[in-house]
Amino acid sequence: MAGTRDYYEVLGISRGASADEIRAAHRKLARKYHPDINKEDDASEKFNEIQEAYDVLSDQEKRAAYDQFGHAGAQASGHPGGHAGQSAAWSQVDPETFESIFGDMFSGGGFSGGRSAGAGPFGGGYQQPRQQPSKGGNIDHEITIPFTTAVEGGTQSVRMRSADGELESIDVKIPKGISDGAKLRVKGKGGPGAFGGPAGDMIIKVRIAPHPWFRKEGLDLVIEIPVTITEATLGGSIKVPLLSGTANVRVPAGCSSGRRIRVKGQGITDSKGRTGDYIAIIRIEAPDRDDLDKKDVDALESMGERLKNPRAGEPWFKD
Known part of the structure; x- marks a missing residue:
């Protein structure tokens, strides 16, 4: 029960x-x-x-x-x-x-016959067993932090209830480069100890809020970059966003959708000094048919007749 x-x-x-x-x-x-x-x-x-x-x-x-x-x-x-x-x-x-x-x-x-308050009714006595101080249990907590805090580090305010039942706010240090699902330990903020023992710890599981265009793969900073069919075919330099500012990335000629362009050492740096890469994933954007005039359509059809069918190399392809 x-x-x-x-x-x-x-x-x-x-x-x-x-x-x-x-x-x-x-x-x-x-x-x-x-x-x-x-x-x-x-x-x-x-x-x-x-x-x-x-x-x-x-x-x-x-x-x-x-x-x-x-x-x-x-x-x-x-x-x-x-x-x-x-x-x-x-x-x-x-x-x-x-x-x-x-x-x-x-x-x-009342008690008589020389009995003390600690005496049992059938003779002898009872004694409160001596209790040893013991540490309180750990408490699990989960927080969600901004993407930039996960990359750059910082502090996150956490609202919690103290041992006496009062709400309090503590600042938790977030190491830079932290991964989604990582756990942080805050000592002395868990369950209260027993018989004078110390309080337990709070174990905080960290979740990272999504960014509008970046994502994090380990220490690599990843982004999808839309390019025109002209840029993908002829190549060229395009401007891409960083967490702070912009940079130019070279798109090689004949680039296909899904290709990863890696810029070494321009990713996320963690608390141990390790740094990942910046990765731009190419996504080719075809023009809307309504935006093309007759000359554009004729040029594309002519090019399609002269170029090799990209499906011709597939084992399932039949002309």
Whole structure:
């Protein structure tokens, strides 16, 4: 049951309940379902569920993690999850609740006979086990950054909820040349630690927003460049855009669509100093038929009759 039901539902309280309301609800239910008092078959299971809910909601850090991330957040903040045995259940009951449950079993309605608040009703004592500090769990987060930030590096503001439940903004350093899907670690911004332990880390998965005309292939900066049939046939120098400014690229004569023109060392430089290439992919744009006059059409038809059929070399071609 634990780990599936809402902790607020288990205690029968609202999500805005105060610490006193949480404590009162727990005391009432603990009296009702403690297995040393209630002999129903499911009393032990219900009691453990109540204790688990109280353990989280009575702790400010655990409650904040639970409110933000649900049961996964409670576990990341140090709550082990699952049911403990009956002896472990005793260790979670505070002395005031303990006396509330068993006080009427002893004379005077309270603890007597030299019993301390830590004594069990059947002799002996119970002790809260000593808990070792443990680091909080990691929290996964995903952000999308502009294309230029991925290429040039920079910082990205990330909105997150702190361990006390407050929204805060942190600046995450983005190394230049970062790849789509890369993960960054921000130390101390994960789930809260338990028993004085340090907070976990936030693991940020980086997504890169598309650029209007560039794309990134590793450290290569890639762009499709439309050219006329004249430029593709005769070759020439064309102006192409860079991330900042422009440059001239030489189109070789007889260039086909899909050909890649590579300019060495003009791509993206990463944080380790490695640099990729600038790659222009040729896309031949045929003119619209309505834009051609009779002389243009006659010239193209004449050229088509004289030139070799480009399909003639294909194994499936039949004239």
